[in-house]
Amino acid sequence: MSANIVYAILVTSFATFLSRFLGAVSSEGIKETSKLFKWFNCLAYATLAALIARTIIFPVGVLSDASYMSRFAVVILSLIVFFVSKKNYVYPTIFSAVCMAILNNYF
Amino acid sequence: MINREFFFKGYKSILAHDSPAIALGCCFIAIGALLKNLGFNIQESIFSTMLTYALPGSLVMAESLLVGASLLNIFLAVWFVNARLYPMAVSLFPLMMHKDQPKWKYYFSCHFIAVSAWLIMKSNYKSIPKEQRIDYWIGIGSATWSIAVIGTFIGFFSSEFLNKDLMMGLAILNPIYFLCMMVGASKTIQISLSVLLGAILGPIFYFLSPEWSILLGGVVGGTIAYFVGELNVS
Numbered sequence: 001m002s003a004n005i006v007y008a009i010l011v012t013s014f015a016t017f018l019s020r021f022l023g024a025v026s027s028e029g030i031k032e033t034s035k036l037f038k039w040f041n042c043l044a045y046a047t048l049a050a051l052i053a054r055t056i057i058f059p060v061g062v063l064s065d066a067s068y069m070s071r072f073a074v075v076i077l078s079l080i081v082f083f084v085s086k087k088n089y090v091y092p093t094i095f096s097a098v099c100m101a102i103l104n105n106y107f
Numbered sequence: 108m109i110n111r112e113f114f115f116k117g118y119k120s121i122l123a124h125d126s127p128a129i130a131l132g133c134c135f136i137a138i139g140a141l142l143k144n145l146g147f148n149i150q151e152s153i154f155s156t157m158l159t160y161a162l163p164g165s166l167v168m169a170e171s172l173l174v175g176a177s178l179l180n181i182f183l184a185v186w187f188v189n190a191r192l193y194p195m196a197v198s199l200f201p202l203m204m205h206k207d208q209p210k211w212k213y214y215f216s217c218h219f220i221a222v223s224a225w226l227i228m229k230s231n232y233k234s235i236p237k238e239q240r241i242d243y244w245i246g247i248g249s250a251t252w253s254i255a256v257i258g259t260f261i262g263f264f265s266s267e268f269l270n271k272d273l274m275m276g277l278a279i280l281n282p283i284y285f286l287c288m289m290v291g292a293s294k295t296i297q298i299s300l301s302v303l304l305g306a307i308l309g310p311i312f313y314f315l316s317p318e319w320s321i322l323l324g325g326v327v328g329g330t331i332a333y334f335v336g337e338l339n340v341s
Binding site for chain 1: 171279292297
């Protein structure tokens with residue numbers, strides 16, 4: 001293994017584990033009925049939504065080569081499939097991959 | 108030590124009709140192919156997924172390596188993008204804390220905190236007795252973690268067959284799956300508003316600071332949603 005890559009992996013995993021571990025330690029004194037727990041619950045959902053929105057609007061990696069229009073079209077169409085399929089999670093997910101590949105090929 | 112019945116119940120949750128297995132597996136296939144293209148060997152790719160087990164963090168690491176960033180820069184970039192795991196842990200572990208369970212289970216299983224496992228646990232925890240929730244959680248985490256490792260393995264060896272269109276298709280799967288799960292989980296005003304405000308504010312804050320945008324969007328959006336929800340209740 002190349003040393004640089006191994007160090008990068010170790011640093012990445014440490015940076016990731018730090019947030020997880022601190023979260024586990026600091027949640028020891030928090031009751032699930034407390035206001036603090038409710039607030040953290042809101043923070044968690046909002047942070048995830050921010051991450052998803054950022055992944056779609058300002059992507060890194062291969063997705064950044066797809067046009068804004070194709071990304072938005074995939075999101076809107078997939079949400080329509082989600083509601084039409086009575087909130088099934090698998091159909092819109094598979095649909096999004098096929099739709100993205102097709103849209104990117106033609107537009 | 109670990110209650111087998113609840114561990115396997117958690118492990119099998121990945122087989123449910125609405126499980127994240129397909130989305131998660133496909134995303135790590137893309138990661139496996141990406142890591143191979145970056146010059147990682149198979150051991151490094153698997154090692155990376157096993158130790159990090161967080162998709163955005165792996166992507167940031169890959170991009171940082173590509174531009175020759177220092178280890179400190181990689182640490183900070185990954186820490187910023189994965190800081191969301193802190194509120195996720197704090198909003199999950201109190202649901203599983205039980206005085207009869209040893210602490211090591213909580214410290215060990217915090218490694219499994221990732222969007223897919225977190226959302227599965229959040230939607231199923233009420234059906235599990237509190238004492239056994241940690242074993243159920245370890246089962247869910249082990250299952251999603253296994254899928255990630257298998258996905259990386261498949262992606263690494265199939266990278267030559269994955270053209271750009273296919274890679275794009277694989278890359279969009281995960282955000283769409285999580286988006287649908289978040290919309291599906293929006294059953295109270297607080298959660299619905301948190302999701303909506305986070306999705307709006309995250310990209311807006313990106314223009315101010317790309318590194319802090321996720322955290323700022325989450326903290327500001329989540330706090331507003333919390334107070335609106337509390338006002339609504341009172």
